């Protein structure tokens with residue numbers, strides 16, 4: 001049996017198994033197995049044939065945003081509207097066959113927007129160019145899940161499933177669990193909160209399933225079994241995501257209102273130019289970019305050419321953004337090298 005078939009078999013068994021206290025451990029084991037096979041499927045060297053690598057587009061600018069969606073939801077139309085790059089658009093599906101980068105210029109930042117081929121159900125298992133698309137999504141700083149506002153909510157769930165299957169966790173933070181492998185000493189299990197969605201026995205079953213007999217587990221959040229498996233696998237990517245509902249020119253006000261109220265959602269019409277500026281603002285917010293102005297001694301700050309960085313960046317990152325040699329020759333900034341910069345900070349750097 002190939003990995004894809006094995007995954008399918010487990011998924012079927014899980015669907016067949018009723019969820020209750022008695023089957024909890026068995027389901028936990030199946031989940032662990034499933035996660036392991038999925039991880040194997042994505043290994044570039046796996047025998048399943050697919051490479052699991054993304055499109056070869058060079059990163060550029062201050063951040064990368066990837067457009068993920070079913071065919072013909074308007075991904076290329078959006079790229080053509082908000083960047084200077086034209087990507088072919090048409091009424092038929094799979095118009096776009098490769099990754100097309102464009103640049104959004106906003107508040108002094110250069111944000112790379114990647115138009116990608118449409119994906120279909122089963123993309124994560126290698127249908128169409130799906131694997132390549134979802135792998136490319138992993139290289140982004142923000143994912144835009146683009147949806148056709150006239151189509152069902154089912155599409156949103158399917159896309160989330162495909163991204164989940166390749167280890168992308170949307171709008172979630174890493175579970176607060178400390179996990180350490182040991183060579184001896186058995187399993188030490190500790191929690192600082194009451195577990196309501198999983199329990200010690202399930203977790204011990206999963207550890208046994210992974211042949212982990214010596215390790216420290218410290219759980220500091222009310223996690224689910226799946227989240228614990230994520231911690232064990234360790235290669236999960238926690239990414240911010242905006243759901244972009246396009247074609248609102250074709251739905252009713254009531255439908256529009258409902259979509260717009262959902263968390264992490266933006267409603268737009270590329271064709272009618274509705275709300276596109278707001279979308280870019282939201283992209284900027286989600287990327288948590290900060291703009292830093294540099295100032296030479298005795299001169300006014302240079303407001304025309306800011307350095308853009310992700311939130312949490314330090315003076316060291318600013319130096320690297322200006323010129324590589326700055327850190328080596330760093331003497332002092334008006335604040336210290338480890339200071340976390342804030343948006344619109346003005347920084348003067350003095351070198352040796």
Ligand SMILES: Nc1nc2c(ncn2[C@@H]2O[C@H](COP(=O)(O)OP(=O)(O)OP(=O)(O)O)[C@@H](O)[C@H]2O)c(=O)[nH]1
Pocket residue numbers: 069070071072073074075076077078088089090091092093094095096097116117118119246247248249250268269270271272
């Ligand atoms: N009504 C309406 N149609 C739109 C809007 N935006 C795009 N379209 C139409 O939707 C169709 C598909 O647009 P594309 O931009 O090619 O879609 P895509 O997501 O890039 O499609 P693929 O590359 O095939 O995956 C085209 O006929 C567009 O004119 C919109 O805001 N409203």
Ligand SMILES: [K+]
Pocket residue numbers: 071072073089090091092093094095096
């Ligand atoms: K299309």
Ligand SMILES: [Mg+2]
Pocket residue numbers: 075076077087088089095096115116117118
């Ligand atoms: Mg397209």
